[in-house]
Amino acid sequence: MTFLATIGTFFLAFFEQSGRLSVFVGQTLAAMLRPPIYFRIIGQQIIRIGYFSLPVVALTSFFTGGALAIQIYYGGNQFNSEAIVSSIVALGITRELGPVLGGLMVAGRVSAAIAAEIGTMRVTEQIDALTTLSTNPHKYLVAPRVIAATICMPVLALVADIIGIFGGFVVGTQSFGFNAAIYVQRTINFLSVDDVTSGLIKAAVFGFIIAIMGCYNGYYSKGGAQGVGRATTNAVVSASILILAANYLMTALLFSA
Amino acid sequence: MTAKIALSDVHKSFGTKAVLRGVNLQVETGQSLVVIGGSGSGKSVMLKSILGLLTPDSGSIKIDGRETVGLARRGRADIDHQVGMLFQNGALFDSLPVWKNVAFRAIQNDGMNESDARDLAVDALKRVELGPELLDLSPAALSGGMHKRVGLARAIASKPEIIFFDEPTTGLDPIMTDVINHLIRNCVQELGSTTVTITHDMTSVRAIADKTALLYKGEIIWQGTTDELEGSDDPFLNQFINGLAHGPIEVEGQKLDSAASPIEAV
Numbered sequence: 001m002t003f004l005a006t007i008g009t010f011f012l013a014f015f016e017q018s019g020r021l022s023v024f025v026g027q028t029l030a031a032m033l034r035p036p037i038y039f040r041i042i043g044q045q046i047i048r049i050g051y052f053s054l055p056v057v058a059l060t061s062f063f064t065g066g067a068l069a070i071q072i073y074y075g076g077n078q079f080n081s082e083a084i085v086s087s088i089v090a091l092g093i094t095r096e097l098g099p100v101l102g103g104l105m106v107a108g109r110v111s112a113a114i115a116a117e118i119g120t121m122r123v124t125e126q127i128d129a130l131t132t133l134s135t136n137p138h139k140y141l142v143a144p145r146v147i148a149a150t151i152c153m154p155v156l157a158l159v160a161d162i163i164g165i166f167g168g169f170v171v172g173t174q175s176f177g178f179n180a181a182i183y184v185q186r187t188i189n190f191l192s193v194d195d196v197t198s199g200l201i202k203a204a205v206f207g208f209i210i211a212i213m214g215c216y217n218g219y220y221s222k223g224g225a226q227g228v229g230r231a232t233t234n235a236v237v238s239a240s241i242l243i244l245a246a247n248y249l250m251t252a253l254l255f256s257a
Numbered sequence: 258m259t260a261k262i263a264l265s266d267v268h269k270s271f272g273t274k275a276v277l278r279g280v281n282l283q284v285e286t287g288q289s290l291v292v293i294g295g296s297g298s299g300k301s302v303m304l305k306s307i308l309g310l311l312t313p314d315s316g317s318i319k320i321d322g323r324e325t326v327g328l329a330r331r332g333r334a335d336i337d338h339q340v341g342m343l344f345q346n347g348a349l350f351d352s353l354p355v356w357k358n359v360a361f362r363a364i365q366n367d368g369m370n371e372s373d374a375r376d377l378a379v380d381a382l383k384r385v386e387l388g389p390e391l392l393d394l395s396p397a398a399l400s401g402g403m404h405k406r407v408g409l410a411r412a413i414a415s416k417p418e419i420i421f422f423d424e425p426t427t428g429l430d431p432i433m434t435d436v437i438n439h440l441i442r443n444c445v446q447e448l449g450s451t452t453v454t455i456t457h458d459m460t461s462v463r464a465i466a467d468k469t470a471l472l473y474k475g476e477i478i479w480q481g482t483t484d485e486l487e488g489s490d491d492p493f494l495n496q497f498i499n500g501l502a503h504g505p506i507e508v509e510g511q512k513l514d515s516a517a518s519p520i521e522a523v
Contacts, residue, residue, distance in 0.1 A: 120351075128310050129348035133362045133411075134337045136330065140365070 024216050028146055031138035041144040049110050049145070049211075050152030054159065056109055057102045061160035064097050065089055065167025073176055085176070086183045087190035089168030094191065098160035099153075099199045100247050103206035106149075106156065107239040111214035114145055115235035118218025119228035127219070142219070146211040153207025154200040161196060198254045205250065206243050213239040259322040261286045261419065261451040262307060267316035269302055269475075276302045277313065278475035284451055284468075289442075291454045291462045293497060294472035295506065300455040303472065304421055307453070308342065309333055320419070338366070341417035341450075345424045347408035349396035355382075356392040359410045381414040382407070384447070385440050402433040406440065413444050420445065422454040426461050438464035459498055462486070471497060473506065 072085045118141055121127050130137045165187060172178040214235045221231035260283040269277040276299045284290045294300050305311040307318055309325060318325050320336050330337075349358045357364065359381050360374035369377065379389045385406040391399070399407060405425065412420055425441060426434040442465050445452050454465060462469055463483060470480040471494055479494045486498065496504030 124346060125344045125348040126350055128305070128308075129342070129344055129350070131310060131330070132308055132337065132340060132342040134334060134366050135361075 020220070021216055024219070025212060027138050028142050028212060028215070031136065031143040032147060034139075036139065038140060038144050041140070042147050045144050045148030046152055048113075049106070049148050050155060053106050053109055053152070053156055056105050057156045057160050058163045060101050060105050061093065061098055061164035062167040064101055065093055065164035065169075066171040068092055068097065068164075069168035069171040070175070073172070085168065085172050085178070086186040089172075090165050090187045090191045091195060093164035093168070094161045094195045094199045096199075096247070096251075098164050099157040099203040099206060100243065102157050102160040103153065103203065103210065103243045103247075104240055106153065106207075107210045107213075107243060108236055110149065111210050111235040111239040112232045114211060114214030115218040115221070115232045116228055118142075118215055119221035119231040120218075122219060122221050123224055123228060137219070142212075142215040145215055146208060149207040149211035150204050151207070153203040153210070157199055157203030158196075161199065198250075201254070202247060202250050205246055209242045209246060210239050213242065260284060260319075261288070261321060262453065263317075263319045263322075264303070264307070265317040265319075267303070267306060267318060268314045269299075269306060269311060270314055276475050277306070277316075280316070280472070280475065280477055282470055282477055282480070284453060286451055287449055289445060289452045289454070289465055289467045291456060291466035291469045292472055293456060293459075293462060293469060295457075295497070298472045299475045300472055301423065304423060304453065304455055308340070308421065309337070338415075339418040341412035341415065341420040343405070343408050343412045343420070343422045343425055345427055347396070347404040349399075349404060349407060349411070351396055354393050354395060355399070355407055358396065358407060359414050361411065362415050377414060378410070381410040384413060384444055385410045386436075402429055402436070405429065405433075405437055409437070409440060409444065413448060413450075416448055418450055420448075420450045420452045422452065422456075424456050424458075425454065426456065426458050431460075434458065434460060435464075441465050459500075462498075 068089050069085050072088050118127070121141070127137050127141070130140060169180070169183055169187075172183055173180045217231040217235040217238070218228075221227045223230075262282075262284040264280050264282040267277050267280040268275070280299075280303055282290075282292075292300055292303065302311060306313050307320075307325075309328070309330065313326055316326065323336070325333055325336060328336075349355075350361070353361070356375050356378035359378040360369065363369040363377055364371075364374050375392065378392060382389065382391060387403065387406055387410065391403070391407070396404065396407070409425070412422075422441060426437050429437060438461050441452070441454070444450075445465075452465075454461065456462065466483050466486075468480065468482055469486050470477050471491075472478075473493060479489065479491050481489065486494065489495070492505050495501075496506050
């Protein structure tokens with residue numbers, strides 16, 4: 001009986017969370033589309049989410065591009081195929097690693113920050129204060145962050161693409177003695193626009209997920225400092241899992257058609 | 258005459274815990290009502306229900322004769338506009354300087370320009386006896402007393418018809434408590450607002466109340482004027498206003514009967 005009760009409790013909690021998240025997403029979409037739209041706050045969030053994430057994303061993608069080049073070179077060497085390093089680095093970075101690793105890094109940085117900020121506002125009654133001052137918290141707090149993250153992530157993914165490919169180029173030319181001009185030419189020849197745009201579409205979805213999970217967990221945090229800590233952890237974990245799940249679904253959708 | 262605020266048989270539960278169990282209360286226009294009661298008696302839930310931050314399970318809450326229960330946020334925009342609220346810890350926005358906190362509603366809702374908003378903030382701060390040197394400070398740089406006063410300035414900046422005070426003197430020293438009580442009294446008299454204050458602090462009750470109500474276990478069990486408060490022989494009220502550990506009020510779910518010794522009660 002206890003076992004059944006545990007399963008029942010788990011599923012009830014799961015459906016409650018799912019329903020509440022769905023309503024939250026719906027309210028956020030409505031807030032994003034209906035005026036007033038707080039352009040100044042969106043601008044501030046673009047700086048905080050996008051600009052300040054650049055170093056993290058750039059370093060991640062540079063080292064990932066370099067490591068990928070080494071793996072492909074030594075893996076491909078057995079079949080005498082080191083020449084495909086440039087094309088596979090470009091493809092791997094633009095289609096998968098740029099947006100996904102960039103998304104995960106931004107999830108760790110931004111989702112946590114958003115959840116902590118909004119969670120603190122919740123437990124210190126600042127969100128209630130917003131409501132009593134005739135300001136909709138979804139419009140003032142949630143929508144600007146979601147819009148900013150959805151705009152910023154494709155730009156960050158593009159930066160990750162360029163720097164990741166550059167990381168592969170540096171390793172290829174400096175460690176393995178590839179000809180720089182040929183490396184660049186092979187990258188350009190092999191890469192199609194669809195490879196890049198598919199990654200950017202994914203990145204936009206990841207940006208939405210990152211901000212919405214940060215806002216959602218912060219908005220419903222309770223129980224003081226411990227509650228805010230829990231919200232921060234939940235935001236990063238849930239955003240990361242949803243990014244990987246969404247990546248799988250979108251890859252299946254975009255590349256099986 | 259229609260009451261400014263009228264609660265009728267308001268119930269609110271969280272899961273199996275019933276917090277409000279049929280609250281009936283009326284506040285007349287221009288009246289200062291103070292609701293007293295122990296921790297967990299339902300004061301904050303009642304206040305949040307009137308503000309529309311919580312939705313009662315049943316009952317009626319009318320403001321100016323208009324039903325607010327079940328009203329969507331957008332539907333009560335005009336009601337929200339005439340309401341000011343001082344939160345227990347001020348609830349100032351950390352990310353904004355003092356002047357933007359004080360003039361928040363005017364900037365966000367009325368589209369007031371920065372220059373006029375600063376003037377509005379200066380005027381509101383003056384009402385709570387604070388100077389313009391605070392305008393550009395962050396809330397984090399303010400002391401507890403200043404925090405409360407800036408919160409009060411924000412609550413009265415738009416000259417609301419109704420102001421709510423949530424434990425306005427909690428955590429303050431006796432002198433600052435007296436300052437806040439006087440500021441509340443003065444502001445309310447100047448603006449002619451109707452106010453609802455929830456507090457544990459009997460000094461505040463005597464300083465600011467026209468009418469007092471005692472909330473116990475989710476029900477209003479006594480209400481009357483300040484004079485009636487002092488002369489009342491209600492055992493619940495007497496225990497509360499005299500701060501007695503023993504009496505009919507159960508403390509944290511345990512009845513401390515006056516006949517039982519503390520050791521027996523444990």
